[in-house]
Amino acid sequence: MNDRFLAPALAFDRVCHRYGEHAALDDVSFSCAPGEFIALLGASGSGKTTLLRGAAGLLAFDQGAVRSPGSGDRRTIAMVFQSHVLIDRLSALENVLAGRLGYNPRWRGWLRRFNREDRLLAIDCLDRVGLLSHAARRVDTMSGGERQRIALARALAQQPAVLLADEPVASLDPEAGATVLRLLRDCCRERQAAVVCSLHQPSLALEHADRVVALRSGCVVLDAPSSALDAAALAAVYR
Ligand SMILES: Nc1ncnc2c1ncn2[C@@H]1O[C@H](COP(=O)(O)OP(=O)(O)OP(=O)(O)O)[C@@H](O)[C@H]1O
Ligand SMILES: [Mg+2]
Known part of the structure:
Protein backbone atom coordinates (compact mmCIF):
# COMPACT_ATOMS: atom_id res chain seq x y z
CA MET A 1 0.00 0.00 0.00
CA ASN A 2 1.23 3.43 -0.79
CA ASP A 3 -1.52 5.88 -0.04
CA ARG A 4 -0.35 9.46 -0.22
CA PHE A 5 -3.62 10.55 1.40
CA LEU A 6 -2.77 8.89 4.69
CA ALA A 7 -1.55 11.26 7.40
CA PRO A 8 2.21 11.49 6.89
CA ALA A 9 4.44 9.47 9.19
CA LEU A 10 7.06 12.17 8.79
CA ALA A 11 6.77 15.70 7.45
CA PHE A 12 9.37 18.41 6.89
CA ASP A 13 7.83 21.85 6.89
CA ARG A 14 10.00 24.69 5.54
CA ALA A 33 3.46 8.45 4.18
CA PRO A 34 3.26 5.22 6.19
CA GLY A 35 4.48 2.41 3.96
CA GLU A 36 6.32 4.76 1.61
CA PHE A 37 9.99 4.38 0.70
CA ILE A 38 11.67 7.66 -0.26
CA ALA A 39 15.17 7.74 -1.69
CA LEU A 40 16.99 10.94 -0.80
CA LEU A 41 19.49 11.86 -3.52
CA GLY A 42 21.93 14.70 -3.97
CA ALA A 43 25.62 15.36 -4.50
CA SER A 44 28.05 15.23 -1.61
CA GLY A 45 27.41 18.24 0.62
CA SER A 46 23.83 18.79 -0.60
CA GLY A 47 22.38 18.38 2.92
CA LYS A 48 21.18 14.77 3.12
CA THR A 49 22.83 13.87 6.43
CA THR A 50 21.81 17.18 7.99
CA LEU A 51 18.19 16.55 7.02
CA LEU A 52 18.17 12.99 8.37
CA ARG A 53 19.88 13.96 11.61
CA GLY A 54 17.30 16.68 12.15
CA ALA A 55 14.48 14.21 11.50
CA ALA A 56 15.98 11.83 14.05
CA GLY A 57 16.10 14.62 16.62
CA LEU A 58 19.91 14.62 16.74
CA LEU A 59 20.10 18.21 15.55
CA ALA A 60 17.69 21.12 16.07
CA PHE A 61 16.82 22.83 12.78
CA ASP A 62 17.26 26.64 12.80
CA GLN A 63 13.84 27.18 11.25
CA GLY A 64 10.84 25.14 10.20
CA ALA A 65 9.59 21.95 11.73
CA VAL A 66 9.75 18.22 11.36
CA ARG A 67 6.62 16.40 12.41
CA SER A 68 6.00 12.78 13.17
CA PRO A 69 2.80 11.66 14.93
CA GLY A 70 4.72 9.56 17.42
CA SER A 71 7.63 11.93 17.92
CA GLY A 72 8.77 12.14 21.49
CA ASP A 73 8.71 8.37 21.76
CA ARG A 74 12.25 7.36 20.89
CA ARG A 75 11.11 3.97 19.62
CA THR A 76 9.11 5.38 16.74
CA ILE A 77 12.05 6.78 14.77
CA ALA A 78 15.10 4.65 14.07
CA MET A 79 18.19 5.78 12.23
CA VAL A 80 20.97 3.88 10.54
CA PHE A 81 23.96 6.20 10.44
CA GLN A 82 26.44 6.86 7.66
CA SER A 83 29.18 5.82 10.07
CA HIS A 84 27.73 2.74 11.72
CA VAL A 85 27.50 3.39 15.43
CA LEU A 86 27.78 0.13 17.33
CA ILE A 87 28.93 -0.84 20.80
CA ASP A 88 32.33 -2.36 20.00
CA ARG A 89 32.79 -4.62 22.97
CA LEU A 90 29.41 -6.32 22.54
CA SER A 91 28.44 -9.16 20.24
CA ALA A 92 26.36 -8.76 17.10
CA LEU A 93 23.27 -10.14 18.87
CA GLU A 94 23.72 -7.84 21.86
CA ASN A 95 24.01 -4.84 19.57
CA VAL A 96 20.77 -5.81 17.83
CA LEU A 97 19.08 -6.31 21.20
CA ALA A 98 20.02 -2.73 22.00
CA GLY A 99 17.28 -1.83 19.49
CA ARG A 100 14.79 -3.28 22.00
CA LEU A 101 15.94 -1.13 24.91
CA GLY A 102 13.09 1.32 24.40
CA TYR A 103 10.51 -1.44 24.89
CA ASN A 104 11.89 -2.80 28.12
CA PRO A 105 11.13 -1.48 31.55
CA ARG A 106 14.15 -0.01 33.23
CA TRP A 107 14.84 -2.95 35.48
CA ARG A 108 15.20 -5.17 32.46
CA GLY A 109 17.38 -2.69 30.62
CA TRP A 110 20.60 -4.59 31.09
CA LEU A 111 21.43 -6.33 27.82
CA ARG A 112 21.60 -9.83 29.19
CA ARG A 113 18.12 -9.73 30.62
CA PHE A 114 15.99 -9.37 27.52
CA ASN A 115 12.91 -11.52 27.33
CA ARG A 116 12.44 -14.40 24.96
CA GLU A 117 10.41 -12.45 22.40
CA ASP A 118 13.07 -9.76 22.20
CA ARG A 119 15.78 -12.37 21.73
CA LEU A 120 13.83 -14.16 19.00
CA LEU A 121 13.13 -10.87 17.24
CA ALA A 122 16.82 -9.90 17.42
CA ILE A 123 17.79 -13.29 15.99
CA ASP A 124 15.26 -12.88 13.18
CA CYS A 125 16.65 -9.41 12.37
CA LEU A 126 20.21 -10.75 12.29
CA ASP A 127 19.03 -13.53 9.98
CA ARG A 128 17.36 -11.00 7.69
CA VAL A 129 20.61 -9.13 7.21
CA GLY A 130 22.41 -12.43 6.55
CA LEU A 131 24.55 -12.41 9.68
CA LEU A 132 22.89 -14.94 11.98
CA SER A 133 25.99 -17.12 11.95
CA HIS A 134 27.91 -14.16 13.40
CA ALA A 135 25.50 -13.58 16.31
CA ALA A 136 28.05 -14.26 19.05
CA ARG A 137 30.92 -12.39 17.42
CA ARG A 138 32.13 -9.08 18.83
CA VAL A 139 31.34 -6.34 16.35
CA ASP A 140 34.79 -4.77 16.60
CA THR A 141 36.13 -7.82 14.76
CA MET A 142 33.76 -7.31 11.83
CA SER A 143 34.19 -5.59 8.47
CA GLY A 144 32.66 -2.20 7.69
CA GLY A 145 29.93 -3.77 5.57
CA GLU A 146 29.10 -6.33 8.24
CA ARG A 147 28.87 -3.61 10.87
CA GLN A 148 26.59 -1.64 8.58
CA ARG A 149 24.24 -4.61 8.34
CA ILE A 150 24.30 -5.09 12.14
CA ALA A 151 23.29 -1.44 12.48
CA LEU A 152 20.38 -2.10 10.12
CA ALA A 153 19.36 -5.20 12.09
CA ARG A 154 19.32 -3.09 15.24
CA ALA A 155 17.08 -0.51 13.57
CA LEU A 156 14.72 -3.26 12.33
CA ALA A 157 14.56 -4.72 15.86
CA GLN A 158 13.33 -1.35 17.05
CA GLN A 159 10.20 -1.86 14.86
CA PRO A 160 10.03 1.87 14.16
CA ALA A 161 7.22 3.81 12.49
CA VAL A 162 9.88 5.84 10.68
CA LEU A 163 13.19 4.40 9.55
CA LEU A 164 15.90 6.81 8.45
CA ALA A 165 18.98 5.43 6.75
CA ASP A 166 21.99 7.49 5.76
CA GLU A 167 23.78 5.81 2.85
CA PRO A 168 23.16 2.31 4.24
CA VAL A 169 24.70 0.65 1.18
CA ALA A 170 27.81 2.80 0.82
CA SER A 171 30.18 0.22 2.26
CA LEU A 172 28.49 -2.85 0.79
CA ASP A 173 29.16 -4.88 -2.32
CA PRO A 174 26.37 -4.68 -4.94
CA GLU A 175 24.65 -7.86 -3.83
CA ALA A 176 24.66 -7.00 -0.12
CA GLY A 177 23.53 -3.47 -1.02
CA ALA A 178 20.53 -4.78 -2.98
CA THR A 179 19.67 -7.07 -0.03
CA VAL A 180 19.68 -4.13 2.37
CA LEU A 181 17.42 -2.07 0.12
CA ARG A 182 15.02 -5.01 -0.24
CA LEU A 183 14.96 -5.25 3.57
CA LEU A 184 14.08 -1.59 3.87
CA ARG A 185 11.35 -2.12 1.30
CA ASP A 186 10.00 -5.12 3.29
CA CYS A 187 10.04 -2.99 6.42
CA CYS A 188 7.81 -0.51 4.56
CA ARG A 189 5.45 -3.17 3.32
CA GLU A 190 5.15 -5.41 6.36
CA ARG A 191 5.06 -2.78 9.08
CA GLN A 192 3.80 0.24 7.14
CA ALA A 193 6.95 2.03 8.17
CA ALA A 194 7.94 5.26 6.43
CA VAL A 195 11.49 4.94 5.11
CA VAL A 196 13.73 7.81 4.06
CA CYS A 197 17.06 6.57 2.78
CA SER A 198 19.90 8.62 1.33
CA LEU A 199 21.74 7.01 -1.55
CA HIS A 200 24.56 7.90 -3.89
CA GLN A 201 23.46 5.55 -6.68
CA PRO A 202 20.48 6.92 -8.64
CA SER A 203 19.92 3.52 -10.28
CA LEU A 204 19.24 1.96 -6.86
CA ALA A 205 16.76 4.73 -6.08
CA LEU A 206 14.84 3.98 -9.29
CA GLU A 207 14.86 0.27 -8.61
CA HIS A 208 13.87 0.23 -4.94
CA ALA A 209 12.17 3.46 -3.89
CA ASP A 210 8.56 4.58 -4.35
CA ARG A 211 9.59 8.18 -4.59
CA VAL A 212 12.74 10.23 -5.08
CA VAL A 213 13.46 13.52 -3.33
CA ALA A 214 16.67 15.19 -4.47
CA LEU A 215 18.58 18.03 -2.84
CA ARG A 216 20.98 20.48 -4.41
CA SER A 217 22.74 22.99 -2.15
CA GLY A 218 20.14 22.38 0.55
CA CYS A 219 17.08 22.89 -1.69
CA VAL A 220 14.64 20.27 -2.99
CA VAL A 221 15.17 20.17 -6.75
CA LEU A 222 13.16 17.04 -7.50
CA ASP A 223 10.25 15.28 -5.77
CA ALA A 224 8.58 12.65 -7.94
CA PRO A 225 7.46 9.01 -8.01
CA SER A 226 10.25 6.70 -9.19
CA SER A 227 7.91 5.38 -11.89
CA ALA A 228 7.89 8.85 -13.49
CA LEU A 229 11.70 9.12 -13.54
CA ASP A 230 14.55 7.75 -15.58
CA ALA A 231 18.34 7.83 -15.41
CA ALA A 232 18.53 11.08 -17.41
CA ALA A 233 16.13 12.86 -15.04
CA LEU A 234 18.23 11.80 -12.07
CA ALA A 235 21.54 12.69 -13.72
CA ALA A 236 20.27 16.28 -13.96
CA VAL A 237 20.23 16.42 -10.15
CA TYR A 238 24.03 16.20 -10.09
CA ARG A 239 24.72 18.90 -12.70
N1 LIG B 1 29.20 20.13 11.61
C1 LIG B 1 29.31 20.88 10.51
N2 LIG B 1 29.90 22.10 10.55
C2 LIG B 1 30.00 22.88 9.46
N3 LIG B 1 29.50 22.53 8.25
C3 LIG B 1 28.91 21.34 8.15
C4 LIG B 1 28.77 20.45 9.26
N4 LIG B 1 28.13 19.34 8.86
C5 LIG B 1 27.88 19.52 7.55
N5 LIG B 1 28.35 20.71 7.12
C6 LIG B 1 28.24 21.25 5.75
O1 LIG B 1 26.87 21.28 5.42
C7 LIG B 1 26.65 20.84 4.07
C8 LIG B 1 25.72 19.66 4.08
O2 LIG B 1 26.39 18.58 4.71
P1 LIG B 1 25.74 17.13 4.80
O3 LIG B 1 26.63 16.29 5.62
O4 LIG B 1 24.32 17.28 5.24
O5 LIG B 1 25.77 16.69 3.26
P2 LIG B 1 25.48 15.28 2.59
O6 LIG B 1 24.51 15.53 1.50
O7 LIG B 1 25.12 14.29 3.62
O8 LIG B 1 26.89 14.91 1.94
P3 LIG B 1 27.58 13.45 1.70
O9 LIG B 1 26.89 12.89 0.49
O10 LIG B 1 29.01 13.78 1.43
O11 LIG B 1 27.39 12.63 2.94
C9 LIG B 1 28.05 20.56 3.52
O12 LIG B 1 28.46 21.68 2.80
C10 LIG B 1 28.90 20.36 4.76
O13 LIG B 1 30.24 20.76 4.51
MG1 LIG C 1 25.99 12.55 4.28
Whole structure:
Protein backbone atom coordinates (compact mmCIF):
# COMPACT_ATOMS: atom_id res chain seq x y z
CA MET A 1 0.00 0.00 0.00
CA ASN A 2 1.23 3.43 -0.79
CA ASP A 3 -1.52 5.88 -0.04
CA ARG A 4 -0.35 9.46 -0.22
CA PHE A 5 -3.62 10.55 1.40
CA LEU A 6 -2.77 8.89 4.69
CA ALA A 7 -1.55 11.26 7.40
CA PRO A 8 2.21 11.49 6.89
CA ALA A 9 4.44 9.47 9.19
CA LEU A 10 7.06 12.17 8.79
CA ALA A 11 6.77 15.70 7.45
CA PHE A 12 9.37 18.41 6.89
CA ASP A 13 7.83 21.85 6.89
CA ARG A 14 10.00 24.69 5.54
CA VAL A 15 13.14 23.45 7.23
CA CYS A 16 16.28 25.61 7.20
CA HIS A 17 19.63 24.91 8.78
CA ARG A 18 22.91 26.82 8.75
CA TYR A 19 26.39 25.92 9.87
CA GLY A 20 27.85 29.36 10.54
CA GLU A 21 27.44 31.27 7.28
CA HIS A 22 26.77 28.15 5.25
CA ALA A 23 23.13 27.29 4.50
CA ALA A 24 23.03 23.48 4.58
CA LEU A 25 19.22 23.30 4.23
CA ASP A 26 17.16 26.02 2.64
CA ASP A 27 13.35 25.81 2.91
CA VAL A 28 12.93 22.04 2.61
CA SER A 29 9.37 20.69 2.64
CA PHE A 30 8.15 17.18 1.84
CA SER A 31 6.46 14.35 3.66
CA CYS A 32 6.61 10.58 3.80
CA ALA A 33 3.46 8.45 4.18
CA PRO A 34 3.26 5.22 6.19
CA GLY A 35 4.48 2.41 3.96
CA GLU A 36 6.32 4.76 1.61
CA PHE A 37 9.99 4.38 0.70
CA ILE A 38 11.67 7.66 -0.26
CA ALA A 39 15.17 7.74 -1.69
CA LEU A 40 16.99 10.94 -0.80
CA LEU A 41 19.49 11.86 -3.52
CA GLY A 42 21.93 14.70 -3.97
CA ALA A 43 25.62 15.36 -4.50
CA SER A 44 28.05 15.23 -1.61
CA GLY A 45 27.41 18.24 0.62
CA SER A 46 23.83 18.79 -0.60
CA GLY A 47 22.38 18.38 2.92
CA LYS A 48 21.18 14.77 3.12
CA THR A 49 22.83 13.87 6.43
CA THR A 50 21.81 17.18 7.99
CA LEU A 51 18.19 16.55 7.02
CA LEU A 52 18.17 12.99 8.37
CA ARG A 53 19.88 13.96 11.61
CA GLY A 54 17.30 16.68 12.15
CA ALA A 55 14.48 14.21 11.50
CA ALA A 56 15.98 11.83 14.05
CA GLY A 57 16.10 14.62 16.62
CA LEU A 58 19.91 14.62 16.74
CA LEU A 59 20.10 18.21 15.55
CA ALA A 60 17.69 21.12 16.07
CA PHE A 61 16.82 22.83 12.78
CA ASP A 62 17.26 26.64 12.80
CA GLN A 63 13.84 27.18 11.25
CA GLY A 64 10.84 25.14 10.20
CA ALA A 65 9.59 21.95 11.73
CA VAL A 66 9.75 18.22 11.36
CA ARG A 67 6.62 16.40 12.41
CA SER A 68 6.00 12.78 13.17
CA PRO A 69 2.80 11.66 14.93
CA GLY A 70 4.72 9.56 17.42
CA SER A 71 7.63 11.93 17.92
CA GLY A 72 8.77 12.14 21.49
CA ASP A 73 8.71 8.37 21.76
CA ARG A 74 12.25 7.36 20.89
CA ARG A 75 11.11 3.97 19.62
CA THR A 76 9.11 5.38 16.74
CA ILE A 77 12.05 6.78 14.77
CA ALA A 78 15.10 4.65 14.07
CA MET A 79 18.19 5.78 12.23
CA VAL A 80 20.97 3.88 10.54
CA PHE A 81 23.96 6.20 10.44
CA GLN A 82 26.44 6.86 7.66
CA SER A 83 29.18 5.82 10.07
CA HIS A 84 27.73 2.74 11.72
CA VAL A 85 27.50 3.39 15.43
CA LEU A 86 27.78 0.13 17.33
CA ILE A 87 28.93 -0.84 20.80
CA ASP A 88 32.33 -2.36 20.00
CA ARG A 89 32.79 -4.62 22.97
CA LEU A 90 29.41 -6.32 22.54
CA SER A 91 28.44 -9.16 20.24
CA ALA A 92 26.36 -8.76 17.10
CA LEU A 93 23.27 -10.14 18.87
CA GLU A 94 23.72 -7.84 21.86
CA ASN A 95 24.01 -4.84 19.57
CA VAL A 96 20.77 -5.81 17.83
CA LEU A 97 19.08 -6.31 21.20
CA ALA A 98 20.02 -2.73 22.00
CA GLY A 99 17.28 -1.83 19.49
CA ARG A 100 14.79 -3.28 22.00
CA LEU A 101 15.94 -1.13 24.91
CA GLY A 102 13.09 1.32 24.40
CA TYR A 103 10.51 -1.44 24.89
CA ASN A 104 11.89 -2.80 28.12
CA PRO A 105 11.13 -1.48 31.55
CA ARG A 106 14.15 -0.01 33.23
CA TRP A 107 14.84 -2.95 35.48
CA ARG A 108 15.20 -5.17 32.46
CA GLY A 109 17.38 -2.69 30.62
CA TRP A 110 20.60 -4.59 31.09
CA LEU A 111 21.43 -6.33 27.82
CA ARG A 112 21.60 -9.83 29.19
CA ARG A 113 18.12 -9.73 30.62
CA PHE A 114 15.99 -9.37 27.52
CA ASN A 115 12.91 -11.52 27.33
CA ARG A 116 12.44 -14.40 24.96
CA GLU A 117 10.41 -12.45 22.40
CA ASP A 118 13.07 -9.76 22.20
CA ARG A 119 15.78 -12.37 21.73
CA LEU A 120 13.83 -14.16 19.00
CA LEU A 121 13.13 -10.87 17.24
CA ALA A 122 16.82 -9.90 17.42
CA ILE A 123 17.79 -13.29 15.99
CA ASP A 124 15.26 -12.88 13.18
CA CYS A 125 16.65 -9.41 12.37
CA LEU A 126 20.21 -10.75 12.29
CA ASP A 127 19.03 -13.53 9.98
CA ARG A 128 17.36 -11.00 7.69
CA VAL A 129 20.61 -9.13 7.21
CA GLY A 130 22.41 -12.43 6.55
CA LEU A 131 24.55 -12.41 9.68
CA LEU A 132 22.89 -14.94 11.98
CA SER A 133 25.99 -17.12 11.95
CA HIS A 134 27.91 -14.16 13.40
CA ALA A 135 25.50 -13.58 16.31
CA ALA A 136 28.05 -14.26 19.05
CA ARG A 137 30.92 -12.39 17.42
CA ARG A 138 32.13 -9.08 18.83
CA VAL A 139 31.34 -6.34 16.35
CA ASP A 140 34.79 -4.77 16.60
CA THR A 141 36.13 -7.82 14.76
CA MET A 142 33.76 -7.31 11.83
CA SER A 143 34.19 -5.59 8.47
CA GLY A 144 32.66 -2.20 7.69
CA GLY A 145 29.93 -3.77 5.57
CA GLU A 146 29.10 -6.33 8.24
CA ARG A 147 28.87 -3.61 10.87
CA GLN A 148 26.59 -1.64 8.58
CA ARG A 149 24.24 -4.61 8.34
CA ILE A 150 24.30 -5.09 12.14
CA ALA A 151 23.29 -1.44 12.48
CA LEU A 152 20.38 -2.10 10.12
CA ALA A 153 19.36 -5.20 12.09
CA ARG A 154 19.32 -3.09 15.24
CA ALA A 155 17.08 -0.51 13.57
CA LEU A 156 14.72 -3.26 12.33
CA ALA A 157 14.56 -4.72 15.86
CA GLN A 158 13.33 -1.35 17.05
CA GLN A 159 10.20 -1.86 14.86
CA PRO A 160 10.03 1.87 14.16
CA ALA A 161 7.22 3.81 12.49
CA VAL A 162 9.88 5.84 10.68
CA LEU A 163 13.19 4.40 9.55
CA LEU A 164 15.90 6.81 8.45
CA ALA A 165 18.98 5.43 6.75
CA ASP A 166 21.99 7.49 5.76
CA GLU A 167 23.78 5.81 2.85
CA PRO A 168 23.16 2.31 4.24
CA VAL A 169 24.70 0.65 1.18
CA ALA A 170 27.81 2.80 0.82
CA SER A 171 30.18 0.22 2.26
CA LEU A 172 28.49 -2.85 0.79
CA ASP A 173 29.16 -4.88 -2.32
CA PRO A 174 26.37 -4.68 -4.94
CA GLU A 175 24.65 -7.86 -3.83
CA ALA A 176 24.66 -7.00 -0.12
CA GLY A 177 23.53 -3.47 -1.02
CA ALA A 178 20.53 -4.78 -2.98
CA THR A 179 19.67 -7.07 -0.03
CA VAL A 180 19.68 -4.13 2.37
CA LEU A 181 17.42 -2.07 0.12
CA ARG A 182 15.02 -5.01 -0.24
CA LEU A 183 14.96 -5.25 3.57
CA LEU A 184 14.08 -1.59 3.87
CA ARG A 185 11.35 -2.12 1.30
CA ASP A 186 10.00 -5.12 3.29
CA CYS A 187 10.04 -2.99 6.42
CA CYS A 188 7.81 -0.51 4.56
CA ARG A 189 5.45 -3.17 3.32
CA GLU A 190 5.15 -5.41 6.36
CA ARG A 191 5.06 -2.78 9.08
CA GLN A 192 3.80 0.24 7.14
CA ALA A 193 6.95 2.03 8.17
CA ALA A 194 7.94 5.26 6.43
CA VAL A 195 11.49 4.94 5.11
CA VAL A 196 13.73 7.81 4.06
CA CYS A 197 17.06 6.57 2.78
CA SER A 198 19.90 8.62 1.33
CA LEU A 199 21.74 7.01 -1.55
CA HIS A 200 24.56 7.90 -3.89
CA GLN A 201 23.46 5.55 -6.68
CA PRO A 202 20.48 6.92 -8.64
CA SER A 203 19.92 3.52 -10.28
CA LEU A 204 19.24 1.96 -6.86
CA ALA A 205 16.76 4.73 -6.08
CA LEU A 206 14.84 3.98 -9.29
CA GLU A 207 14.86 0.27 -8.61
CA HIS A 208 13.87 0.23 -4.94
CA ALA A 209 12.17 3.46 -3.89
CA ASP A 210 8.56 4.58 -4.35
CA ARG A 211 9.59 8.18 -4.59
CA VAL A 212 12.74 10.23 -5.08
CA VAL A 213 13.46 13.52 -3.33
CA ALA A 214 16.67 15.19 -4.47
CA LEU A 215 18.58 18.03 -2.84
CA ARG A 216 20.98 20.48 -4.41
CA SER A 217 22.74 22.99 -2.15
CA GLY A 218 20.14 22.38 0.55
CA CYS A 219 17.08 22.89 -1.69
CA VAL A 220 14.64 20.27 -2.99
CA VAL A 221 15.17 20.17 -6.75
CA LEU A 222 13.16 17.04 -7.50
CA ASP A 223 10.25 15.28 -5.77
CA ALA A 224 8.58 12.65 -7.94
CA PRO A 225 7.46 9.01 -8.01
CA SER A 226 10.25 6.70 -9.19
CA SER A 227 7.91 5.38 -11.89
CA ALA A 228 7.89 8.85 -13.49
CA LEU A 229 11.70 9.12 -13.54
CA ASP A 230 14.55 7.75 -15.58
CA ALA A 231 18.34 7.83 -15.41
CA ALA A 232 18.53 11.08 -17.41
CA ALA A 233 16.13 12.86 -15.04
CA LEU A 234 18.23 11.80 -12.07
CA ALA A 235 21.54 12.69 -13.72
CA ALA A 236 20.27 16.28 -13.96
CA VAL A 237 20.23 16.42 -10.15
CA TYR A 238 24.03 16.20 -10.09
CA ARG A 239 24.72 18.90 -12.70
N1 LIG B 1 29.20 20.13 11.61
C1 LIG B 1 29.31 20.88 10.51
N2 LIG B 1 29.90 22.10 10.55
C2 LIG B 1 30.00 22.88 9.46
N3 LIG B 1 29.50 22.53 8.25
C3 LIG B 1 28.91 21.34 8.15
C4 LIG B 1 28.77 20.45 9.26
N4 LIG B 1 28.13 19.34 8.86
C5 LIG B 1 27.88 19.52 7.55
N5 LIG B 1 28.35 20.71 7.12
C6 LIG B 1 28.24 21.25 5.75
O1 LIG B 1 26.87 21.28 5.42
C7 LIG B 1 26.65 20.84 4.07
C8 LIG B 1 25.72 19.66 4.08
O2 LIG B 1 26.39 18.58 4.71
P1 LIG B 1 25.74 17.13 4.80
O3 LIG B 1 26.63 16.29 5.62
O4 LIG B 1 24.32 17.28 5.24
O5 LIG B 1 25.77 16.69 3.26
P2 LIG B 1 25.48 15.28 2.59
O6 LIG B 1 24.51 15.53 1.50
O7 LIG B 1 25.12 14.29 3.62
O8 LIG B 1 26.89 14.91 1.94
P3 LIG B 1 27.58 13.45 1.70
O9 LIG B 1 26.89 12.89 0.49
O10 LIG B 1 29.01 13.78 1.43
O11 LIG B 1 27.39 12.63 2.94
C9 LIG B 1 28.05 20.56 3.52
O12 LIG B 1 28.46 21.68 2.80
C10 LIG B 1 28.90 20.36 4.76
O13 LIG B 1 30.24 20.76 4.51
MG1 LIG C 1 25.99 12.55 4.28
